[in-house]
Amino acid sequence: MNFLPIYRRELKTYFxxxxxxxxxxxxxLVLGMIxxxxxxxFSNMSAQAGMPNMFGQTPPEPNVTEMVIRSxxxxxxALILFTVPLLSMRLVAEEKSRGTFxxxxxxxxxxxxxxxxxxxxxxxxxxxxxxxxGLFPVITWWAGRGSEVVIEWPIVLSCxxxxxxxxxxxxxxxxxxxxxxxxxxxxxxxxxxGLIMWNMLASFQIESFPRIQQIFTELAAEPHTTNFxxxxxxxxxxxxxxxxxxxxxxxxxxxxxxxxxxx
Amino acid sequence: MVEPAxxxxxxxxxxxxxxxxxxxxxxxxxxxxxxxxxxxxxVGKGEIxxxxxxxxxxKTTTMRVLTCYxxxxxxxxRIGGYxxxxxSEQARSILGYLPENAxxxxxxxxxxxxxxxxxxxxxxxSRRRAIVEEAMEECGLTDVRKRIIRNLSKGYxxxxxxxxxxxxxxxVLVLDEPTVGLDPRQIAEIRQLIKGxxxxxxxxxxxxxxxxxxxxxxxxxxxxxxxxxxxxxxxxLVSALEAANVVMVTVDGPAAAVQELISRVPGVKSVAQxxxxxxxxxxxxxxxxxxxxxxxxxxxxxxxxxxxxxxLQSSGYSLEDIFLRIISRQKEAA
Numbered sequence: 001m002n003f004l005p006i007y008r009r010e011l012k013t014y015f016x017x018x019x020x021x022x023x024x025x026x027x028x029l030v031l032g033m034i035x036x037x038x039x040x041x042f043s044n045m046s047a048q049a050g051m052p053n054m055f056g057q058t059p060p061e062p063n064v065t066e067m068v069i070r071s072x073x074x075x076x077x078a079l080i081l082f083t084v085p086l087l088s089m090r091l092v093a094e095e096k097s098r099g100t101f102x103x104x105x106x107x108x109x110x111x112x113x114x115x116x117x118x119x120x121x122x123x124x125x126x127x128x129x130x131x132x133x134g135l136f137p138v139i140t141w142w143a144g145r146g147s148e149v150v151i152e153w154p155i156v157l158s159c160x161x162x163x164x165x166x167x168x169x170x171x172x173x174x175x176x177x178x179x180x181x182x183x184x185x186x187x188x189x190x191x192x193x194g195l196i197m198w199n200m201l202a203s204f205q206i207e208s209f210p211r212i213q214q215i216f217t218e219l220a221a222e223p224h225t226t227n228f229x230x231x232x233x234x235x236x237x238x239x240x241x242x243x244x245x246x247x248x249x250x251x252x253x254x255x256x257x258x259x260x261x262x263x
Numbered sequence: 264m265v266e267p268a269x270x271x272x273x274x275x276x277x278x279x280x281x282x283x284x285x286x287x288x289x290x291x292x293x294x295x296x297x298x299x300x301x302x303x304x305x306v307g308k309g310e311i312x313x314x315x316x317x318x319x320x321x322k323t324t325t326m327r328v329l330t331c332y333x334x335x336x337x338x339x340x341r342i343g344g345y346x347x348x349x350x351s352e353q354a355r356s357i358l359g360y361l362p363e364n365a366x367x368x369x370x371x372x373x374x375x376x377x378x379x380x381x382x383x384x385x386x387x388x389s390r391r392r393a394i395v396e397e398a399m400e401e402c403g404l405t406d407v408r409k410r411i412i413r414n415l416s417k418g419y420x421x422x423x424x425x426x427x428x429x430x431x432x433x434x435v436l437v438l439d440e441p442t443v444g445l446d447p448r449q450i451a452e453i454r455q456l457i458k459g460x461x462x463x464x465x466x467x468x469x470x471x472x473x474x475x476x477x478x479x480x481x482x483x484x485x486x487x488x489x490x491x492x493x494x495x496x497x498x499x500l501v502s503a504l505e506a507a508n509v510v511m512v513t514v515d516g517p518a519a520a521v522q523e524l525i526s527r528v529p530g531v532k533s534v535a536q537x538x539x540x541x542x543x544x545x546x547x548x549x550x551x552x553x554x555x556x557x558x559x560x561x562x563x564x565x566x567x568x569x570x571x572x573x574x575l576q577s578s579g580y581s582l583e584d585i586f587l588r589i590i591s592r593q594k595e596a597a
Contacts, residue, residue: 005382099366
């Protein structure tokens with residue numbers, strides 16, 4: 001498939017555009033601020049650990065993996081949800097509004113190649129963001145070296161692989177939404193709202209129909225993140241995010257194709 | 264009412280050249296609107312075809328079908344023998360297309376952009392550099408290769424779009440309004456460039472400006488409201504109109520004698536007084552045979568006859584007249 005020229009161009013556009021750096025800087029600013037709060041809380045708790053408090057109870061040693069790594073993971077999921085729309089919204093919408101879309105699709109290149117090039121460029125940006133955010137567990141380990149604080153690396157690994165899968169699925173959703181519209185802002189809003197809805201699907205209370213409730217829970221994005229925190233990379237969760245990515249990209253390709261059959 | 268050369272929707276293969284573009288009974292509907300209504304035409308190898316019509320006549324739609332951007336509702340189109348709907352990728356690979364308004368990636372450098380498009384068009388890496396150089400050379404872009412497209416003038420941007428269409432010397436070029444929005448000098452340059460392609464490339468260009476067609480094209484199709492109103496060479500369209508040669512003559516002299524004198528000039532078919540200008544000066548309308556220009560003979564005869572000649576004005580039908588006649592005839596019928 002001839003997606004490489006599109007991929008290279010999109011990647012170059014990402015790294016030449018200030019908005020990419022602004023988005024990334026904001027993400028790490030928020031992540032860093034929350035991280036420092038978590039660390040203050042954690043150090044307070046570990047200082048009190050092992051000493052009886054005024055109620056005569058002895059608080060246990062806090063688990064760094066549970067407290068720090070898990071929080072970082074969950075904050076990253078939320079940050080990715082806000083980052084992806086900002087990065088994905090222009091991908092197809094901009095080509096359509098500038099007319100370059102017509103130019104591209106009249107070249108001997110398939111719609112899939114165009115979409116894959118764009119999608120993989122966005123995922124590459126995601127890989128960079130997620131790798132950089134992996135510095136936080138490393139910093140935690142470095143700060144705690146020599147003490148009894150032990151980081152469970154397999155859990156870190158499963159969480160960060162999970163982040164990649166989540167980013168890939170969100171990115172596919174963003175590409176799909178961008179192919180719906182000629183307007184970038186519309187595409188961005190659709191992506192943000194769509195992703196929030198996708199996460200909230202599990203929290204709809206439909207008690208009278210437990211079956212439907214169960215289907216919603218399976219289809220929602222959020223419940224599929226819980227195993228990563230336990231250090232589990234299950235086929236079910238991996239397949240879920242892969243299938244979701246594929247489905248969104250498939251809908252995007254059908255949307256582009258619609259110009260061929262729409263009257 | 265006069266009839267131009269080939270009226271109707273029939274294909275007229277004129278030259279013996281192999282057919283590169285073949286459109287037959289093409290119809291495109293947008294909802295209930297017939298954007299293109301059952302048109303057929305062919306373009307031979309090396310021919311330049313002008314697609315002429317007012318805005319909204321169906322020019323862009325036809326071109327979008329030819330470039331496989333949008334499918335026809337009925338009928339077929341072939342580019343170099345490839346059906347645009349069933350062999351779209353092969354058809355697209357021998358095609359260069361300049362869409363309306365020359366869309367470009369504004370934030371790229373000229374040569375980066377052309378190299379990117381050469382990659383998308385699947386030219387192998389070893390030939391890519393040469394292909395880009397050739398296209399830049401042909402469109403006069405070598406001086407601006409390191410400029411950002413956004414900062415270029417409209418004329419240069421149009422040239423970048425044209426260079427993009429020319430990448431790899433495609434067999435068929437489809438140019439949608441290549442000179443729109445340019446200043447007169449730039450228009451002349453682009454026209455010269457296109458004209459120079461005659462014989463080497465098969466070109467189909469659309470325009471709503473008439474001189475463009477008579478200057479650059481060997482074949483014209485006049486399209487209006489989705490239908491082909493006339494097609495042929497610019498000359499054949501002109502000569503098909505009766506009384507193509509009309510000269511307005513302003514002479515001072517007795518009317519009867521002047522008319523008698525003019526009617527004896529070879530090639531003159533009829534003469535009539537158009538209007539008096541005061542004294543014995545009058546304007547005469549002279550109709551001559553379509554071949555040749557009767558003006559030198561007219562001047563000689565009038566001066567030789569001892570009359571004072573003020574003005575000789577040729578008012579033969581131009582493409583403009585044909586175009587307006589066709590368009591207005593359409594309106595009367597409606």
